[in-house]
Amino acid sequence: MGRFLMGRVLLAVPTLLGVSLVVFVTVKLIPGDPVTALLGPSASAASRAELTARLGLDAPLPEQYVRWLGHALTGDLGVSIARQVPVVDVLGAALGNTVILALAAFVPVVVGGALLGAAGAAFPGRWPGRLCDGLATLAISAPQYAVALLLVAFVAVGTGALPPGGMYDAADPGGPGDLALHLVLPATAAALVPMGLTARMFRTAMAGLLDGEMVEHLRARGLPERVVLRHAAHNAAPALLTIGGLQLAYLVEGVVFVETIFSWPGLGQLLFTALSQRDLPVIQGGVLVVAVAFVGINLLVDAAHGLIDPRVRR
């Protein structure tokens, strides 16, 4: 087990190096000069040169990359050009808000996905199964931005029962209860696609079990169908862990749209603002943090899967 884990971790290192290189090169390609953005077009040549040197933009590209990577490894991602505060601080606050949103969305992803998938597998070809399969397909193909917009238009504005955006009520910020109210709609919009994917994959896992010898044996012993289903679900549960873990990554992807529409002060919204401000250090740091988190989640899911199912450790 130790060797399996070490191998996985070592494999992630070159991937992470490649990720950092891609981030660095991509951001360098972004048109627009940060020095001009900061000083304005009418700045003197001397002040331009001084700022260029201070930002380290006069060094050759490989040197800039190595310096940036070295700083990044020690937790220093530079200073936000637009806000003049350390990028780590900006990212930290936003990341926390995104994690709150992602965790809130994770609950319907796992619970809803498991229920839809199990029902689809338990009643294949009959109406409850087909209904659940249809719902899963619909959820998979529900683009976050379209769902978010419909939720704002019809649920938030239409009924007035839930807030259309933000994290807390500005006039009357009310702690966890207020936060929960503000979470309902964005979490729903972010959860649909991963929930549908979870349902589909869990359905496959359950269907495989229900066709297998174990279930045949249980049925031959005359156990009621309800008990058979419970046994099958028990055996399919580890698969749910892997599937759900992978969906956590999909959640991060959807929050860019969801946060923009619901004005949720998280990473997605931060990145979008940074893009329009040409705030290179924030873009670089933000994309890097998300990609590293992504690799980390995959690593954890792999390790957890290896712990539960020895067949995976080869």
Add this chain to the structure above:
Amino acid sequence: MRRPALAVVTLVALAALTAPWLAPYGQAEGVLRDRLLPPGSAGHLLGTDGQGRDLLSRLIWGARPSLLGGVLPVGFALLAGTVLGIAAGLGPRLLENLIMRLLDVLYAFPAVLLAIAIASALGAGPAGTVVSLSIVLTPAVARVVLTEVAAIRSADFMEAARASGARGHVIALRQVVPNVLPAALTYCTALVGLAVVYAAGMSFLGLGVAPPAAEWGSMLNELRQYAFSAPWVAAVPAVVVLVVSAAFTALGHTGGERSVR
């Protein structure tokens, strides 16, 4: 599920092809006096937007860039992925490792985030969106192709071709391509729906087609501000994207294929 889905996709494709004849109004043609009419108004079946432009017409005109925004990247990804997959499968071990490592790095990013980063690096506009989505979709296609190449690498007909003295590129074109293309095409067909959704999402964020040209994603973004005053109008393009996306998914229908990863 498949028949209504096919009908929706066919209808949208037809709308894209015949927009100039089918659309009742031009895509930028608006009467300010008739702004924000609700769906079902006389002369405007789906209502009008904030500039009094007919929504149905803009949706029909918008079908063209919206579909192309999904189909073109998938086409490019099919081309690049097939070349990379075959090169990795037939080339020396070192080349295979190099290509697979590169693809692993691209896999390590959330697809939308990578597409946004690349598109903003290339500058806003339809070309940047198409290029960035092509890059994001290529690794998945290359993997499918590589799996297929690995399956036939040591088949008898490959041995025969090599023994007959055929050169590498001839074997790749004559023996390998016809054998891997069906799987790659099936996979790419399933990808189109996802790519259409991604492309509209990029335009929604202001990275794709720019106004006043009609495109579903940029329409969503423009109408977003009316969610409070005219929710029905704001909902129209959202519902269209939802229905078209569901139709593509129902057609693709093959489980994990939805995933780019």
